[in-house]
Amino acid sequence: MLSIGGSAKMTADVLLNKIFTVNSLRKAVNNKNGDLYKETINSLSINNGEIKTNLDAIKNMYKYMYKSHRNEYFYKNTLINKILLGRHSVRTSTAIRELPISNNILDLLIINGIGQVYEIKTGLDNLNRLKDQLNAYYMAFSYCNVVTDLSHLDDLKELLSDTPTGIILLTNRGTLHVEKSPSEYNDKLNSREIFRILRKGEFENIIKKNFGYLPKVGQSKYYQECFKLFKTIEVKKTQKFMLDELKKRSSINQENYSYFKDIPKELKALVYFSDYKIKEYNVLQEFLNTKY
Template identity: 65%
Template sequence: MTTATLINKMFTVNSLKRIISNPNNRTYSKTVNTVIGNQDSVDTNLDALKKVYKYMSKNHRNEYFYKNTLVNKILLGKHSVRTSTAIRELPILNNILDLLIINGTGQVYEIKTGLDNLMRLNDQLSAYYMVFSYCNVVTDMTHLQAIKEMLQGTPTGIILLTDRGTLHVEKKSEEYNDRLDNKTIFNVLRKYEFENIISSEYGFLPDTTQSKYYDACFEIFEKMDVKKSQKYMLKELKNRSYINKNNYGQFNRVPAEIKSLVYFSDYSEIEYRNLNSFLNNKYDGKA
């Protein structure tokens, strides 16, 4: 298994939870030992994670590295988890939106790493504009010029992930509402979310059979002005955040290297305690 594959397998939500419960997890220990080589140079598990992440930042900037940078620099740096929400991997038509950050508006961040190609980019953006009014493409120098040419004269923003790990806005996103579509917006919502919207706007839910309920709800939903339904949708999506006043302090202490892994998990108080214990314990993994 290559170093890149090991890193990809290690930095996932489920993998981190498995590693915390079993620090001798084979994926974890093999990744750390492969990247660092000399086990004596690693002190705690936090030290091990930091060194693997540093290696990733210089040698293998995968999709996780991009998402984690966006979470740290925009959600946490520019905004706050108290007032904003990030959502990852949101299905829209036949596409999976990489990252959405809601702070008043909904900003889409479509990631194109140096490991990706651009073949589907136009189709992806076309789908995202059916739900959201602001879209950005996040990339590095590998694709920057090609993306600039592709998106010239469009409302789509372009953000460069620099070699230093900073985000530089090459082109600011502009509001674009021409493709907004109530059916696509409706399909993004969970059942309780579109029920909340219909109840708030019309004061009732349809009284029909279970087999006809979904279509009956959409028949009511589609009567709304599309900008109004989008506003309702953003409010519902914003409520999907797992970070609240009860766990904000614990989340705030999570190291930057794994911030997005924890953000996109529903950690209990016990899980936060286990995470802190794991990070502070001495690394003794054996590949």
């Protein structure tokens, strides 16, 4: 792979941010954004001899990200590969991305008995909003981590030294090193924020489980009446019930597990969050094996 610099690198980085998304992968597979796909590969100055199939093209794009552009997707994909798939299992654990909570968007949550938050701060990010973000996440979750690179490490060690928040370093070798383990912290847990995270069917499951019935009121008052019941449950219990419901959101099941297992590591996060059916897994594999 040739090294690229200046404006050419900026162009390549922007294109990579666009191509490694759930929607862009779907479009590429269905031949609906071929121009963007080819433009991204061309921008990286890859030797054409290295690319025989679409899988080769994707591996080369990802290799560039590993060396020169560790964007948010690279971080999330590393967390999925190293923690969800490496330390846990998709059969027993669930990952959720971009979860809205108190006017913030949580980067990644992995549930395996407990719920662990992973807030990503790449070398391209700043730390200005981190305190507010963590305060929000602790309203619903007891374990939070910041995942970062060497450029932020010293600042984070100082900023988080007397806090329960963990620090995980994404090393130059692409591994995850725990610089500081998270501690359980429940002081900010808030029933309303936990309730807001849940979908209608999810909070109904919790209310039925605890009270045996749902409020019999008009639609305009239904949400508020459900919350009145919900908030009477001890907040640590509501957190557990919430995690149980969120864990059910995983799209990987007994039927599609063997298909997901065969997805290349470069695309694990994109496919995990795509809710693919068997037919779509087959179409994706056909695309990957097709001559570029």
